[in-house]
Amino acid sequence: MFAEAMARLPSHPAPTLLEEFEQRQDRLTSQFRHDDVFVLASPPHAVHSNDVEYPYRTSSDLIYLTGWTEAESVFVLRHEDGRWVSSLFVQPKDTLKEIWEGRRPGVEGALSSYAVNEAYGNNELEDQLSKWLTNARRVFHRGGVNHHIDGLIETSVQRRDRARQHFGTGPVAVEDPSGLLAELRLRKSASEIEQMVYASKVASVAHELAMRHSREGVTEYQLQSVIEGFFSYAGTSGWSYPSIVGCGENATILHYKTNQDVCGLDEVILIDAGAEFRGYASDITRSWPISGKFTDAQREIYEVVLEAQLAAIEACQVGNLYTAPHDAARTVLAEGLIRLGVISQSVEDALDMGTGELKRWYMHNTSHWIGLDVHDAGVYKPGGQPRTLEPGMCLTVEPGLYFGAWRPDVDCPERYANIGIRIEDDVLITSDGPIVLTDDCPKSIEDIERIVGKDLR
Numbered sequence: 001m002f003a004e005a006m007a008r009l010p011s012h013p014a015p016t017l018l019e020e021f022e023q024r025q026d027r028l029t030s031q032f033r034h035d036d037v038f039v040l041a042s043p044p045h046a047v048h049s050n051d052v053e054y055p056y057r058t059s060s061d062l063i064y065l066t067g068w069t070e071a072e073s074v075f076v077l078r079h080e081d082g083r084w085v086s087s088l089f090v091q092p093k094d095t096l097k098e099i100w101e102g103r104r105p106g107v108e109g110a111l112s113s114y115a116v117n118e119a120y121g122n123n124e125l126e127d128q129l130s131k132w133l134t135n136a137r138r139v140f141h142r143g144g145v146n147h148h149i150d151g152l153i154e155t156s157v158q159r160r161d162r163a164r165q166h167f168g169t170g171p172v173a174v175e176d177p178s179g180l181l182a183e184l185r186l187r188k189s190a191s192e193i194e195q196m197v198y199a200s201k202v203a204s205v206a207h208e209l210a211m212r213h214s215r216e217g218v219t220e221y222q223l224q225s226v227i228e229g230f231f232s233y234a235g236t237s238g239w240s241y242p243s244i245v246g247c248g249e250n251a252t253i254l255h256y257k258t259n260q261d262v263c264g265l266d267e268v269i270l271i272d273a274g275a276e277f278r279g280y281a282s283d284i285t286r287s288w289p290i291s292g293k294f295t296d297a298q299r300e301i302y303e304v305v306l307e308a309q310l311a312a313i314e315a316c317q318v319g320n321l322y323t324a325p326h327d328a329a330r331t332v333l334a335e336g337l338i339r340l341g342v343i344s345q346s347v348e349d350a351l352d353m354g355t356g357e358l359k360r361w362y363m364h365n366t367s368h369w370i371g372l373d374v375h376d377a378g379v380y381k382p383g384g385q386p387r388t389l390e391p392g393m394c395l396t397v398e399p400g401l402y403f404g405a406w407r408p409d410v411d412c413p414e415r416y417a418n419i420g421i422r423i424e425d426d427v428l429i430t431s432d433g434p435i436v437l438t439d440d441c442p443k444s445i446e447d448i449e450r451i452v453g454k455d456l457r
């Protein structure tokens with residue numbers, strides 16, 4: 001059923017080269033002192049129920065620095081004999097375990113196919129770490145991810161207390177490296193962009209398939225299954241965040257995830273769903289009438305949101321503040337709602353975050369960074385000042401208007417009752433202007449009306 005849709009996709013991009021992982025590690029260690037040690041642990045498995053675990057997803061930082069995705073692993077960087085040495089502690093090969101749980105790359109696989117100088121079985125971690133921390137002054141380690149590793153580091157640091165007193169050696173500080181890694185991850189390389197383009201194209205086609213599958217009586221979960229089924233069919237690891245599939249008043253709930261209702265003919269459906277490919281996220285929202293034809297009221301709101309989204313994308317220029325897309329979107333939304341008679345304030349008053357009426361109908365931000373995390377790493381306001389956009393940064397642009405007639409806190413205009421529209425694309429900042437990675441996903445009213453309810457031919 002998905003074979004024709006697959007023809008629209010390019011083949012999988014090449015994986016990131018080992019040299020690039022080495023360069024990322026070099027960029028990190030160039031900020032360290034030689035007596036620093038960096039420790040990055042994989043998070044533990046999450047339990048679904050009893051002895052069933054959720055599919056494993058390692059930390060984005062570990063993917064960024066090594067590409068390694070196996071559980072129960074720890075990556076360490078230390079300086080020794082005049083150079084930085086990278087080590088990966090992994091689950092050792094174990095035939096009995098592999099019969100039950102699947103093949104393991106093991107120490108040999110880690111050494112041969114990943115950008116590390118050394119690999120060890122994870123049973124050796126405690127001894128090695130204790131040794132390496134002997135002369136370290138500072139340990140870079142993010143606490144709270146893996147309590148077992150937190151304990152090991154704490155014990156190692158405590159054990160050094162005596163040595164510190166006698167010889168003045170041993171770690172005196174444990175620092176969180178997340179900020180350093182976030183700064184590196186904020187600007188995407190060509191290879192990272194290739195992975196994100198594939199995740200974006202898969203999600204774009206998936207949304208189009210859901211549009212085509214929309215008809216009166218279809219359920220939210222059936223549309224979800226079309227989208228997520230295609231994510232798998234296209235060779236991604238699945239969703240990059242739980243899919244939001246809401247029709248009617250559910251479209252006015254920003255992070256609705258119940259996805260259990262039947263779609264009515266006169267309703268708008270809002271789907272916010274993205275795929276993950278080699279760890280990289282896409283994040284798309286589209287909203288369309290189940291009937292395949294916008295009513296006048298639905299069209300009025302859709303046009304305002306689309307105009308706001310296009311203005312916000314246009315504001316994604318090198319040198320603009322990261323708040324520029326949000327400001328552009330809010331202005332167009334306020335102007336639109338004044339034109340439609342929903343807001344009776346001036347544009348300036350409507351935009352006021354205290355007394356302005358816009359925030360009744362548009363209550364979230366327009367953008368977030370996107371990359372290995374859907375809400376990706378990177379400080380928005382370093383030192384309290386909004387960051388300036390640079391080539392290689394990726395962000396979403398996702399304005400919306402939500403008229404929840406169920407809300408007791410506002411008087412919803414009857415004409416727009418339970419219309420929820422959000423339009424979200426993923427944008428790459430370049431010196432030649434913004435590139436919309438999710439541009440294959442239908443967005444214009446004409447395209448949506450041509451596609452909704454029509455089988456793929």
Ligand code: GLY
Nearest residue numbers: 241272283398424
């Ligand atoms: N899908 C969550 C978001 O759009 O931020």
Ligand code: MN
Nearest residue numbers: 283396398424
């Ligand atoms: Mn988003």
Ligand code: MN
Nearest residue numbers: 272283284424
């Ligand atoms: Mn989204």
